[in-house]
Amino acid sequence: MRTYNLVKRVLVTGGAGFLGSHLCDRLLAMGHDVLCVDNLFTGSKANIEHLLPHPRFEFLRHDVTFPLYVEVDEIYNLACPASPVHYQHDPVQTTKTSVHGAINMLGLAKRVRAKILQASTSEVYGDPEVHPQPESYWGRVNPIGPRSCYDEGKRCAETLFFDYHRQHKLRVKVVRIFNTYGPRMHPNDGRVVSNFIMQALRGEDVTIYGDGSQTRSFCYVDDLVEAMIRAMGTDDGFTGPVNIGNPGEFSMLELAQQVIGITGSRSRIVFTPLPADDPKQRRPDITLAQQALGGWTPQVDLATGLRRTIDYFRAGMGEG
Template sequence: MKSKRILVTGGAGFLGSHLCERLVRGGHDVICLDNYFTGRKKNVEHLMDFHNFELMRHDITFPIFVEVDQVYNLACPASPVHYQHNAVKTIKTSVMGAINVLGLAKRVKARVLQASTSEIYGDPTQHPQQETYWGNVNPIGFRSCYDEGKRVAETLFFDYHRMNDVDIRIMRIFNTYGPRMHPDDGRVVSNFIVQALKNNDITVYGDGSQTRSFCYVDDLIEGMIRLMNKDGFNGPVNVGNPGEFTIKELAEKVIELVGSSSMVIYKPLPSDDPRQRRPDITLAKEKLDWQPEIKLEQGLRKTIKYFKDNLD
């Protein structure tokens, strides 16, 4: 593939850092943009010696002026703990961030990919979720700043595409895990692993019967790059692992793999927490020739090793 100049917003975050690494090692010139609200410099410090990697501190709610061929828009806190910390800032990041990257793409005629989310489906009444499903979202709840912010971003992407012929891609990301997750981000995989490594009680919200589908980060990044470089297909497209597990099953698997003495304890389910979440990836298979390769146990082992090596 011909070398490109690529902007990754949120590039020092969990997903962004893996994407930057993959693109840098692929020979592309990469600008990693982050304001470090949830992103961390240590996630990309191993890339600083590469001549084709550049780090820029910037908040995407303000316009950005660079010359690039492609933009991956990953800038937004993605875990409930972080996106509820400052709900107004979260929705501004999604909405103003989308306007700013779309304005950039329009000016320099770049292709732009929006990292959207399975959260746009809300607490779904359709299972598994297909891209044609419009969702079941509470517009005024605690999660709304993220859910509705991402929904508005998708609206903006398609409006810029229809009105200004901006070359867009939209990817709906389902639960993803792997090395470089923030240990305090409140996501279920990192929560369970950190608690198990410390032999603390593992906290399950609700009765543990709610389900999630977990995609390892390497599989996710492969799908993202395939979507960006697929001509003639805008999306939206689900990218995630259709393997479905209850939260209780995940907790028990993490305890087993860590060899922990942790006990599972149960607490009340948070407001608007989805009962089921599983992607229909038929479209990703058909359009991108993509499906996940890494099984949950294999991915959990790699993630546990990362946390074991990096926990203070």
């Protein structure tokens, strides 16, 4: 039984999003008070509807590009559109969310002496020349391309976190999140897993960019949330950055074939031109995570995770 003095008041920005809502679930299950902040640009009240009656859950509609004045013990800063369709819709706002949002949340953490975690991304590595990508790799990012608003925004946020740590002794954690999937993904977010699943369930052609040889590593959302919570729980001497993701590597063609097989779809696979600056390969080196996060390692394999995700999308379409 958790005693009162161990209950923390935890702020989750972007808490109504795909990842954020699962994190809120887990924090409440651990006995904490959760303040979920989201402007609902890409997040959805449907993701947290089941939490609204919870006595230790509070939702606040707020944009992190404006200061926030609350009293909290820990902050998970997840606020930012994370899929190309969404972050390229308003690229200036995407950069502002990453940079101004980080400044505002770091300022809040400084005022209330809270520990703060930044949800960074594997996109800081760009189109990598090193494979798999360790945290020591500085990346290969185009600073003026269509993806730059997200890539460079997150890189700048990391810079701010470490400058606040050095200059103000702030307790910071930075996690670099690799491709994550699971229930509550937005069906039209343009990410490869949701794209393939929706196309297969509708019986449409499954569209692969390029020749299908480019690779990604896919981490199920429960494994990702576990790693984030473990990262927040590390001692103050550990700041990261730390890669969190599943090192299993699959080509886009392999992923499409798995999705078609699990859904039982008759969809055909078709190939279209590769978008600008699309990385050819992406796979985390999770050696540091396994060492620093208490032996954390992903537990859910791709086939199992895909079945759960497909069941979620199928139910949303009224098929299950």
